[in-house]
Structure formats: structure tokens, C-alpha cells
Amino acid sequence: MSRLNRRDFLKAVTLAAPALALHAPWAHADGKSRVLVVGGGFGGAVAAKYLKMLAPQLDVTLVERNRVYVSCPLSNEVISGHGEIKDLEAGYDGLQKRGVNVVFDEATAIDAAKRTVTLKSGTTLAYDALVLSPGIDFNYAGVEGYTEELANGDLPHAYKAGPQTLVLKKQLEAMPDGGTFIITVPPGPFRCPPGPYERASQVAAYLRGHGKTKSKVLILDANDSFSKKGLFEQAWKTHYGSMIEWVPGASDGKVVKIDPGTKTAYTNFGEHKADVLNVIPPHHAGSIARNAGLTNEKGWCTVDMLTMESSVQKDIWVVGDACTHGDLPVYPMPKSAHAAVTQAKVAVGAILARLAGQPAPTPYFVNTCYSIAAPDWGFSVVHVYRVEGGKLIYAQEAGGISAIETPALTTLRKLEAGYALGWLKNIMADSFA
Amino acid sequence: MGIRVAIVAFLAGLGTWAHAADSIEALANTCNNCHGVNGVSVGPTMPSIAGLPQAYLTNVMLEWKSGTRFSATMGRLLKGYSDVQIADLAAHFAKQRWVPQAQKLDEARVRLGAQSLKRCEKCHGNDGLPRDGETPPVNGQWAGYLYLESLKYHDEAVGMSNRQMRGAMKRLRDEDLRAVADYYASQK
Incomplete structure (x- = not known):
């Protein structure tokens, strides 16, 4: 089917809605099905947009707390002054222009x-x-x-981009040469x-x-390995000598307690004093999902891997960070x-x-994730999934x-550092424009 | 498919919708994340792929998949797709309209680019429009992408297979590479 024909077809489906109502409980007197999207981050925004794009006559409503979304991807570059939050x-x-309410x-x-x-x-x-898509x-x-009060005050986690990102940036800028910047990493998944x-x-x-080369960056990690580890370690060695130290969970890296007054992080057996203390607390699915009983014992929403529909509750599709997929x-x-974004497109x-009243189409899941470890030094990880014998x-x-x-x-790293920036522009546009 | 036929197909429950959703569009939509909606990029370092020649798209994707062509990211993606899916994606994006992107460019650099085209014009002309079924249009392609792509040919260590491009790019200085990229990006 060409695009044009498909559009005609979708129009036709809407015209056919009164007939559909005879045997479809979800169709309403006005012939419109109502799809509600909760959470306007990447997942929710792209779901609302693609629903409206593929089925213009659907009644699509997006509920979101904030009027402006701030992307977490590339927010670390704001902390270092290599990017701007705007x-x-x-x-x-x-989305409103596309007819999303x-x-x-x-x-x-x-x-x-x-x-x-x-x-x-x-309102109900x-x-x-x-x-x-509650994140x-x-x-x-x-x-x-x-x-939470400390996070919004002197000790930002800055793991949701926004005002905390800028507070952490200021703290970094104010740190004297020879200071220690501590990042604490929670147990996965995060x-x-x-x-x-x-x-x-x-x-x-x-x-x-900025010539503050006597300073130290200490990562206190609850985990024993991490994403793109070999790539990061190569970058650290190449660009920063021994400035960055990583302490895995097995070497007593897990932070269990902090003293906010002295900015000290306590592990089971040790203590580390920071000039800037950046605590990233453990996560779980957005509370609304937990309160609705959609989460498992670990705090995440389980879903049908081929459709993203909640495995607990029919007619609810969970996408994004809140779900455990695969x-x-x-x-x-x-x-x-x-x-x-790919999960949301599958859910749509x-x-x-x-x-x-049709079976779900074949889903296509893919992930591409860039990191920038130094100026002109980027790299990525890619995941591709497919369905075989009905399984992901x-x-x-x-x-x-x-x-x-x-x-x-050096050419490869330069290319991917560049691609990271273009990726962000396109995924923002794919979701919000 | 006419509307009436569609209604009949729909009411008869022939699975037309599922078929439509199973079409190449669902797969192609995953390309939008990086390459823009329907392949029209708005990210200065990511190429628009809508309207590129089908043969070019098919060739580069198959070469990335097999590893005979250097890629930073694409090869790892394409190894996950069948040759048929790749051919379908190429046909899908080739059918879309090529949309030159208006970009903020340095005028002096564009002028320098116009003087540095000697090695480019034979294939890409001075307007960047396609000359044959295999040469991709570069008029209004993103300057950031064109520059990064030229680095692949400029850096001997990358070992790109197109000798003409390699020979041409090798002889240009970094500022010329940027200038030529800006020049073609400025073409409508």
C-alpha cells in the first residue's frame, strides 16, 4: 500500500465506524475511539503524534504535568558547558497543531x-x-x-533534566582545583x-x-560493570589520565548513606568526602503505574513483548523507562x-x-544510544530485535x-560525537514536532 | 485502493489493517528516530534519506551489512535486517521527495566552497543535483553530515572503497572540506 492509499484507507475506516459500533464495544456514539496518553516525554509524545498521524480521526488526549519538556539525553553536556539547556x-x-488534545x-x-x-x-x-509513559x-x-528536598536544593541528582542540571553545573564550576566530584550510581536497572x-x-x-587538573572524579557504583565500559575506559585513559576513578560494587562501591552537611558518601565499609556530591538514587516506574498495580516486585511494569500491552491489565500499553521490556x-x-520511541510506535x-479488531502487526524494536566522552569523542551502542516463532x-x-x-x-569518534547531536534534533522532532 | 473497496475489505474482516501495518512503513518508521519523519532530517549531522536514488540506498545498506563499507553506526543496525527488508526500505525512501534543507551557512565559506569544486563537479555538478541513478543528490543536504562524510574519504585509515571520492577528498584541506560541504548544502 502506498502512503496515499493508506491514508484513504484510514479515512475509510473512520467512515465505517458506525458499522463497527455494532460489534465493537470501544466505539462510541460519535464514532470516535478515545486514546489517552499519560506522560509527555519521548514515549508519550511520539505515541500521541503517531496515533494522530496514522489515524487522524482518533480522539487522542495527552496528559502532561509540565508545559516544557527537557530532554535528558545530552543534558550531561549542559553540566560541562558543551551544550545549552534551551x-x-x-x-x-x-502536537496540538496535529490535533492532539x-x-x-x-x-x-x-x-x-x-x-x-x-x-x-x-477531572476524570x-x-x-x-x-x-510515566517514566x-x-x-x-x-x-x-x-x-527529595535535598535533591531540589544543595544536592541535585540531575537525573531528570531541568533546574537541577543547572545547579549541578554551577557546583562544578565553583569546585576548586584539587576537589573531588563524586557520582553515586544506584543498582540497575536505571x-x-x-x-x-x-x-x-x-x-x-x-x-x-579549565585547568583544574588536580581534581578527581570518583564514581561509586552499586554495580560491577556498566554500559560501554571498554569504550569509556579507553576514552578516560586517552583524555583524562587517572582523573576518573570507578569503584565497582564488589570493591565496596555501593553508597548506602550520605551526610548532606559534610557531603560525605558512606559505603558499607568506607567513607568518601566530596566537594560536589551527585547522588543518583534508585529508580522505579512512575508512581502512577505502581499505584495502579501495574508493577512487579522490582517496581517495573511488565508488558507483552510484541505489543507493549501491560501483562497485568488489558487495554493499557506501557512504554518507555517505566516498563521492563525483554x-x-x-x-x-x-x-x-x-x-x-520505538516501543511507542509498536504500541501505536x-x-x-x-x-x-485485527491482530497486532509485526513489531520492530531498535535502540541506538550515543555517548560523548570528550569533545569530538563519541560512541554508541546499538540493539536490534526481531520476532522469530512468535517470540522477541x-x-x-x-x-x-x-x-x-x-x-x-579519531575519525570514528568524531563522526559519532557529531551524530549524537543530529540524533537529538531528529528524535525531538520525531516526538514533538 | 479506493475508499469503497477499503470499506468492503474492512467490513469483510480480511485483515487489511494488519496487512497495512505489517507493511514496510512500520519498519521505516524506526528510521525516523535518527533520519527525521519520513526520512527528511532536521538534524544537521544526520543525512536526509528521503528521495535518495534507490540503487544508491540499496548498495550502501547492503555494503554496510556485509561490512565491505565502513560505517560508524549503520552497519551494526543493518546486520539485523534481511536483504529483502533492506531492498524494501530502499524502495520506500527512494519514493519520497528529496527536500533540500535551508541552513544557516557562512557566506564566505560557501564562496570558498564554490572555488574548491574542481574535484567534485564531475559527479555532483556545481548544483549538487543527481547526475545518474547512483549518485546521491547533495543539494541542500545537511552541511554537518556532508563534512563528516567527507572525513571518511579524507582519512586513509578509514579505507573507503570509492577511489574517486578518496582521491578527491584526500587532496582537500580541512577548511576546504567544510567549504565544499557548505557550498553544496547551500544549493536548492
Whole structure:
């Protein structure tokens, strides 16, 4: 089918809606199915946009707390002064122009039996299909002594981009030469698996670039390995000598407690005093998902791997950081913007099929994630999945990380540092424009 | 497919919708993340792929997949797709319209680029429009991408297979590479 024909077909489906109502409980008197999207990050925005793009007559409502979204990808570059936060911002007028009804409010509860979502303002919205893209919330209790108040004050985690990103940037700039910048990494899974290590790299890039070469960046990690480890270690050695030190969980790297007054991080057996203390607390799925009973014992939403529909509750599709998608032996999808966007596109296909009483189409999942470890020094990891025998398979022959040993090293790193910037522009436009 | 036929197909429950969604579009939509909606990029370092010649798209994707062509990222992606899917993607994006992008460019550099075209014109002309079924148009392609792509040919260590491009790019200085990229990017 060509694009034009497909559009005609979708129009035709809408015209056919009254007939559909005879045997389809989700169709309403006005012939419109209502799809509600909760959460306007990458996953939610792209779901709302593609629903409207592929089925213009659908009634699509997006509920989002904030009027401006700030991309987490490339926010570490803001901390180091290599990027600006305004380039990470997107509003919702693009979606509104496409006919998405954007409601600036907070979804507080889901009643899956009645198929309604209640908002903070007291409004209740009904849905035929619900896309839940709530992202993550932080478990501050996971690090004794750390609180949300501290995060919004002197000790930003800056793991949701915005005002905290700029506070952390200021703290870095004020740090004297010879100071210690500590980043604490929670047990996985957490959003943006290479994020803490890219942050360490960007902090080191700032320090080196400003002649503060006696300073130290200490990563206290609850885990024993990390995303793109070989690539990061090569970059650190190449650009920063021994400025960055990584302490794995097995070497007592897990931070269990902090003293905010003295900026000291405590592990089980040791203590580390910081000049800048950047605590990244453990995460779980956005609270609305947990309150609706959609999460497992680890705090994440389980889904049908081929459709993204919640495995707990029918007619709710969970996309993005909140879901746990794929498990061993299938390589799980990382919690990245790129993964969220492809998951949302799959959910859109599945929802349109459900509304039409058809089986879900073949899903295509892919992830591409760039990190910038130094100026002109970027690299990536790629994941490709496919369906085989009705199951989601991680394509072992594809994917993986950028080459580590290659004669074309500096050119390769320069290319991918450049691509990271273009990637952001396009994924922002794919989601919000 | 006419509207009436579509309605009939739909009501008869022939699975037309599922078929439509199974089409190449669902796969092609995953390309949008990096290359822009329907392959029209808005990211200065990412190439637009809408409207590139089908033969060019097919060749580069198959070469990336097999590893005979250097790539930073694409090879790792394409190894996950069948040759048929690659051919379908090439046909899909070749059918889209080529959209030159208006870009902020340094005028002096564009002028320098115009004087540095000697080694480029034979294949890309002075307007960057395609000359045959295999040469990609570069008029209004993103300058950032064109510059990065030229580095692949400029750096001997990368070992690109196109000897003409390699020979031409090797002889240009970094500022000329940027200037030529800006020049073609400025063409409508």
C-alpha cells in the first residue's frame, strides 16, 4: 500500500465506524475511539503524534504535568558547558497543531475496570486504550540521608533534566582545583545505562578544559560493570589520565548513606568526602503505574513483548523507562529515549489493530544510544530485535558497541560525537514536532 | 485502493489493517528516530534519506551489512535486517521527495566552497543535483553530515572503497572540506 492509499484507507475506516459500533464495544456514539496518553516525554509524545498521524480521526488526549519538556539525553553536556539547556527543550504546540488534545495536568489514578484516569484537578477522563509513559520516579529512601528536598536544593541528582542540571553545573564550576566530584550510581536497572559514566566524562572534560587538573572524579557504583565500559575506559585513559576513578560494587562501591552537611558518601565499609556530591538514587516506574498495580516486585511494569500491552491489565500499553521490556535470554531493552520511541510506535500499531479488531502487526524494536566522552569523542551502542516463532529475539549478529581498536579511531569518534547531536534534533522532532 | 473497496475489505474482516501495518512503513518508521519523519532530517549531522536514488540506498545498506563499507553506526543496525527488508526500505525512501534543507551557512565559506569544486563537479555538478541513478543528490543536504562524510574519504585509515571520492577528498584541506560541504548544502 502506498502512503496515499493508506491514508484513504484510514479515512475509510473512520467512515465505517458506525458499522463497527455494532460489534465493537470501544466505539462510541460519535464514532470516535478515545486514546489517552499519560506522560509527555519521548514515549508519550511520539505515541500521541503517531496515533494522530496514522489515524487522524482518533480522539487522542495527552496528559502532561509540565508545559516544557527537557530532554535528558545530552543534558550531561549542559553540566560541562558543551551544550545549552534551551536546545534540549520542547513544547507541546507541535502536537496540538496535529490535533492532539493536550491537557496540562497530573494523572493521579487509573481505574482499569472502568477505563478511566483521574487528574489532580478532579477531572476524570475515559479511554478505550491507554498509553502509559510515566517514566521513572526516585526511591530516595534507597540512600539513607538523601531526600527529595535535598535533591531540589544543595544536592541535585540531575537525573531528570531541568533546574537541577543547572545547579549541578554551577557546583562544578565553583569546585576548586584539587576537589573531588563524586557520582553515586544506584543498582540497575536505571534509566540511561551509560548516563553516570558519560556524566563523569563530561565533568572531567570541564575540569581539564579549565585547568583544574588536580581534581578527581570518583564514581561509586552499586554495580560491577556498566554500559560501554571498554569504550569509556579507553576514552578516560586517552583524555583524562587517572582523573576518573570507578569503584565497582564488589570493591565496596555501593553508597548506602550520605551526610548532606559534610557531603560525605558512606559505603558499607568506607567513607568518601566530596566537594560536589551527585547522588543518583534508585529508580522505579512512575508512581502512577505502581499505584495502579501495574508493577512487579522490582517496581517495573511488565508488558507483552510484541505489543507493549501491560501483562497485568488489558487495554493499557506501557512504554518507555517505566516498563521492563525483554528479559534474559532476550537482551532487555535499555531505558533510553530511542527505545521509548520505538516501543511507542509498536504500541501505536497494536492499539490501531485492536481498535480495528485485527491482530497486532509485526513489531520492530531498535535502540541506538550515543555517548560523548570528550569533545569530538563519541560512541554508541546499538540493539536490534526481531520476532522469530512468535517470540522477541535479540539479533545477536547485529548491534553491539562501536569499535574499540581501529586504525580510524579519531575519525570514528568524531563522526559519532557529531551524530549524537543530529540524533537529538531528529528524535525531538520525531516526538514533538 | 479506493475508499469503497477499503470499506468492503474492512467490513469483510480480511485483515487489511494488519496487512497495512505489517507493511514496510512500520519498519521505516524506526528510521525516523535518527533520519527525521519520513526520512527528511532536521538534524544537521544526520543525512536526509528521503528521495535518495534507490540503487544508491540499496548498495550502501547492503555494503554496510556485509561490512565491505565502513560505517560508524549503520552497519551494526543493518546486520539485523534481511536483504529483502533492506531492498524494501530502499524502495520506500527512494519514493519520497528529496527536500533540500535551508541552513544557516557562512557566506564566505560557501564562496570558498564554490572555488574548491574542481574535484567534485564531475559527479555532483556545481548544483549538487543527481547526475545518474547512483549518485546521491547533495543539494541542500545537511552541511554537518556532508563534512563528516567527507572525513571518511579524507582519512586513509578509514579505507573507503570509492577511489574517486578518496582521491578527491584526500587532496582537500580541512577548511576546504567544510567549504565544499557548505557550498553544496547551500544549493536548492
